[in-house]
Amino acid sequence: MIFKTEAGQRRIMRRYEEILASWPVPAERHQVPSTAGETFVLVSGPEDAPPLVLLHGSGSNAAMWAGDVESWAKRFRVYAIDMIGEPGLSAPSRPPLDSAAYADWLDDVLDHFGLDSVAIVGASLGGWLGLDYATRRSRRVERLALLCPGGVGRQKYGFLFKVALYRPFGQWGMRRSIKAVAGVDPRATPEVADYLTLMFTHFLPRRDRLPLFSDEALRGLTMPVRVIVGERDAMFDSRDTARRIGRTVPHAEVTVLPGVAHSIIGQTEPILEFLTR
Template identity: 65%
Template structure:
């Protein structure tokens, strides 16, 4: 049995639901499995072959299906590469190398080399935002633009919400629902299917317990690429005000958006991210 899941039955149900999400992918897609030293990596590729590349990195407890609402718009203009992060409930290997190392940068090196992508824009959410930021810091020549949604590694990681969630667990499904709503920042407006899927995931999946390393000021200050960071003011998992403050101080050219009534789960940013990504593409075309 895969150790990142609590049961094989649960793992099969999550894979079944994920396959349904892949079947509902709104644009033509190619499924690629890339061999790496960390194990196989699953990638969903969409968009014109000659379009500029965009790498999509989802958050913890998720997979590429989180981009279902965005990819139809982005794939009109870009070649999108949606990766299942290793160690998460997708179709990539369950490997979880230490976060406080260069392991994730080396892993992305292997994936991008296999895909034939020399450099790319990156869109990352939460854990995926941490991975994208880590890669941009370690491989500045390979990341052209960086769009981050509630990224880890900048503001303090909050543990109070986790403790509250654990206290609610003995109350069964009601407690699970309350903890998911509180931690993920989901509400009925996001749809019952979204909430039910997140609940099932954390009933059957073992999330990481390792804290995301915080990037020091001097490291963040070395970033010169175009960058946009969007956070929710009510984020229960990260200190979003701290994230906004540190990015403004250390990366003054970055665009920082604080959404006042939003928690950790950020939706509805498809067009703002597209505009940010296209700014770079349009500038390049003008120079050519």
């Protein structure tokens, strides 16, 4: 069970359906069979364009990319995947993170669409997934763009104190937690804050630590790599991420955004520029 209640699950799914109904570009919905259960994939962009796979963060779904897809779908066939075990339309299964299960699952999804190799954009947990796949299946990843990826820099836990501190204060406390952890300001982006508040009111996030990639695994990333992190990320040590990527993947482009927290926005065009070189 990945939701606190069935009623809460229905509320999240209703809101997700509203977002999908107002998707900014024409899109196809696919339910793809896999070894880990059915996987929902939202596909948009020209059929003959190069494939781009989008992997969202924890506590989210394909809705995360609503602000980016209009630009990216002009140049790519975009596959926005709902990760298994997250609050989307894919199976609730959560295989062990320290296994090949997620790479096997993504193999199933790509094989379903006949995709031999793809570019990947991943954020947070999706960044970890993109890295996991690229380290295990390097021949299938042409380019890799990562926003605040897990599995590289030291994982932080100090934010849990703030979450516990705000928990007794209902919706107000949840919004304060989201601002403290993700850096999402309800005054600046109220729709995003509302959506995250709905998610984390009713969804049970993963509790297990993200496995760290070894230096050896990171050195195996021979494809072009772009990494963007926020200086004030409360979940991952961004300086540590930048140092490790710089040391093990010297050809990678790494940007540390000053004053930015875990939630990274406004990178649609920089990522598109990297993907289309």
